[in-house]
Amino acid sequence: MVEQVSFTTAQELIDFLSPLDKKQWPRGTYVFRGQRCSSFGLVPSAYRSQNTISARSMWQEYGGVSGSRQVFFEYNMLLSFLHACDASGLQVSGDSIQVRQLLDNGIRFSMDPAEWPPTELQPALATAQHHGVSTCLLDWTWRSYVAAYFAASSAVRVPDTNNELAVWALRVDFSNRWEKLSLLTLPGGTTANLAAQAGVFTVSGIKATAGETFESTAVEYQEDVYSNLVGPNPGLIKMTLPTSEAPELLNLCADLGVKGSVLFPGYEGAAREVNDLAHAYPSIFPKRWGK
Incomplete structure (x- = not known):
């Protein structure tokens, strides 16, 4: 199943993640994801039952979540995002008259959840996902150090020295054989953040009937992750590191040019970089500011 590798220092993890090691990381073979807690599963935000905004919280008074109710939740989250973008005069990548016509007939997806999400909606879903809306997409990146940055950045914001952060590596060179998952790669022009982060997504469909x-x-x-592989490289690798090493991991990522101001072009990224530093070194932040 999952191959697990534990590290004690940030330097060890950075060395292991080096893209120059073509034996460990053959080009185009793996995508990466960083998480602040090693106990977190690889679950899209729309499926996380502990989230305040979720299908489960919406339907808890009505007997739980069926396939149709899950689609209803995800459909309305996307539609609300598009309407909010309309009000702000924002263009959403992939949006079109045809997409709006498809959304006008949303009841069809609740009747047949297996059709969700249709390919035509996935660029809009990706934009919504990148801006914090709950979707059935899970963020990954082609760049290992970007995943390390996200693991470290999120870990310093919720400090827990007894915990471990995690960087995952998912093998995708045989993703065309997947049956329950799919890999979604979008043009860099979809969003500036997507391009800067070399972002890619896995898409989890709803494998349930309307009433199930x-x-x-x-x-x-997911069986897809481990089946139909050729060669010695595992389907999924989980790398862990004590969260006490998160500040140093942030430093090493910055040395490699991977930091908030680069991954989030614009004011958002500049502010994120400052906040990363303030969270990582709260007691000496003023001294480090002048470096």
Whole structure:
């Protein structure tokens, strides 16, 4: 199943993640994801039952989440995002008259959840996902150090020295054989953040009928990840590091040019970089500011 590798120092993890090691990381073979807690599963935000905004919280008074209710939740989150962008005069990549016509007939997806999400909506879903809206997409990156940055950045914001952060590597060179998952790669022009982060997504469809209870399956438990592989490289690798090493991991990523101001072009990224530093070194932040 999952191959697990534990590290004690940030330097060890950075060395292991080096893209120059073509034996460990053959080009185009793996995508990466960083998470602040090693116990977190690889679950899209729309499927996380602990989230305040979720299908489960919406339907808890009505007997749980069926396939149709899960689609209803995701559909309305996307439609609300598009309407909010309309009000702000923002163009959403992939949006079109045809997409709006498809959304006008949203009841069809609730009747047949297996059709969700249709390919035509995936660019808009990706934009929504990158801006914090709950979707069935899970963010990954082609760049290992970008995943390390996100693991470290999120870990310093919720300090827990007894915990471990995680960087995952998912093998995708045989993703064309997947049946329950799909890999979504979009043009860099979809969003500036997507381009800067070399972002890519896995898409988890709803494998339930309209009335059947919906239960999500985390990516690490999907058979697609481990079947039909050729060669010695594993389907999924989980790398862990004590969160006490997160500040140093941020430093090493910055030395490699991977930091907030680069990954989030614009004012958002500049502010994120300052906040990363303030969270990582709260007691000496003023001294480091002049460096």
